[in-house]
Amino acid sequence: MIKEKQIVLGITGGIAAYKVVELVRQFRKRNAEVDVIMTRNAQQFVTPLTFQTISGHPVYTDLFHSFNPEISHISLADKADVLIIAPATANIIAKIASGCADDLLSTVVLATKAPLLIAPAMNANMWENRIVQQNVGKLKELGFRIMDPTTGELACGYEGKGRLAEIEDILGETITILTEKDLQGERILITAGPTHEHIDPIRILTNRSSGKMGYALAKASHQRGAEVMLVSGPTNLKPIPDIHTIQVENTLEMSKAVSKHYKSCSIVIKAAAVADYRPKKSFKDKMKKTHKTLTLGLDKNPDILYQLGKDKGKKILVGFAAETKNLISQAKLKLDRKNLDLIVVNNALQKRGGFGSDSNEATLIDFEGKIDALPLMGKEELADKILDKIKQIKKEKSSAKELKKTSASEPKKRT
Numbered sequence: 001m002i003k004e005k006q007i008v009l010g011i012t013g014g015i016a017a018y019k020v021v022e023l024v025r026q027f028r029k030r031n032a033e034v035d036v037i038m039t040r041n042a043q044q045f046v047t048p049l050t051f052q053t054i055s056g057h058p059v060y061t062d063l064f065h066s067f068n069p070e071i072s073h074i075s076l077a078d079k080a081d082v083l084i085i086a087p088a089t090a091n092i093i094a095k096i097a098s099g100c101a102d103d104l105l106s107t108v109v110l111a112t113k114a115p116l117l118i119a120p121a122m123n124a125n126m127w128e129n130r131i132v133q134q135n136v137g138k139l140k141e142l143g144f145r146i147m148d149p150t151t152g153e154l155a156c157g158y159e160g161k162g163r164l165a166e167i168e169d170i171l172g173e174t175i176t177i178l179t180e181k182d183l184q185g186e187r188i189l190i191t192a193g194p195t196h197e198h199i200d201p202i203r204i205l206t207n208r209s210s211g212k213m214g215y216a217l218a219k220a221s222h223q224r225g226a227e228v229m230l231v232s233g234p235t236n237l238k239p240i241p242d243i244h245t246i247q248v249e250n251t252l253e254m255s256k257a258v259s260k261h262y263k264s265c266s267i268v269i270k271a272a273a274v275a276d277y278r279p280k281k282s283f284k285d286k287m288k289k290t291h292k293t294l295t296l297g298l299d300k301n302p303d304i305l306y307q308l309g310k311d312k313g314k315k316i317l318v319g320f321a322a323e324t325k326n327l328i329s330q331a332k333l334k335l336d337r338k339n340l341d342l343i344v345v346n347n348a349l350q351k352r353g354g355f356g357s358d359s360n361e362a363t364l365i366d367f368e369g370k371i372d373a374l375p376l377m378g379k380e381e382l383a384d385k386i387l388d389k390i391k392q393i394k395k396e397k398s399s400a401k402e403l404k405k406t407s408a409s410e411p412k413k414r415t
Ligand code: PMT
Pocket: 193, 194, 208, 209, 210, 211, 212, 213, 214, 251, 270, 271, 272, 273, 274, 275, 276, 301, 302, 303, 304, 305, 306, 318, 319, 320, 321, 322, 323, 334, 346, 354, 355, 356, 357
């Protein structure tokens, strides 16, 4: 991912500068190196000491009186794997669009060959101003990545478009820029979250899945260059930018959405926790508590993954299993019955990970029965491990096929 990558972060003069402290923290958490450049105006909002403390490096503020004369604008420009400007004011956007280099940050922008990511933040009227829009258009045309500001209440009291993009999205975009595109050409269908089986307009049958595991897989697949289709049950998660997401409520809707896109995919990962049963009857109005006891009749839902396994072709099919006992043997049964290439089994009773948590402890079992017990880790990291394993399975399967083809075409020896 971004471990040991060199990020140069330019901060210009806007109130959103304080939000960027969290961005630096997120980069450091992932073991990236961050050098911060602050313009004179940026220092009016947050002190360089804050960024020095959080990045672990002195902050660059001046083109000529640098604390370290060896590090000039050129060496900062050369060492960057990516240059980010967040928040970017109308002023820095105008300077970049016109090729102006009158301070350290604008000079580094001109001198670097690294990709440039710009996250603007300003008053809504300024953002809408035609000159600003013209400059933004020019930069986009030149191939710079500009993250659209979001809409909402602005620090200046206005309501409108001009808020800095969410830190989580700037982080995601940076990871996308820095990640090797080793899944380019793959089309991956991922399911996430629970399903809601309606009893009446107020009550549902569901489970504790938050969707975090499936969304982490979708994000990681996108960052690695795959085209991603996400079928999501009801969750509280934010949509992931640039990922085609189909929202569904219940198992029947999930089954329909998955079947529609199954044919065109090369890999399917079913992280969703699908309800095995649905109420026989879904009431239009709220059920009243008139009976002393109540028996709810249930119908069996289709097993989506089992159906996919029957028509697998050359696809790689990955399932999950949430179990409470005999994890490995239960998962192996599912792997075989559903004709999977890989199953990811997690203990539904684990205390520190699993349902709803940001981390998970899982074991991978592949179609040859190879078992890989992974330690507790963040779902982002686990997603990457699962994708690495899928890549390995794909490679092994295609070289086995090649071998078969070669031996079939070799003339048979006479005995
Ligand atoms: O969403 P989070 O809070 O991040 O939590 C992640 C998770 C714990 C939900 C996830 O890691 C997980 O284990 N998902 C699968 C849970 C589950 O439903 O397991 P299962 O053993 O019931 O189903 C086995 C497989 O068949 C799953 O891939 C499931 O998507 C699929 N299935 C199950 C039933 C059904 N009717 N149709 C299916 O396709």
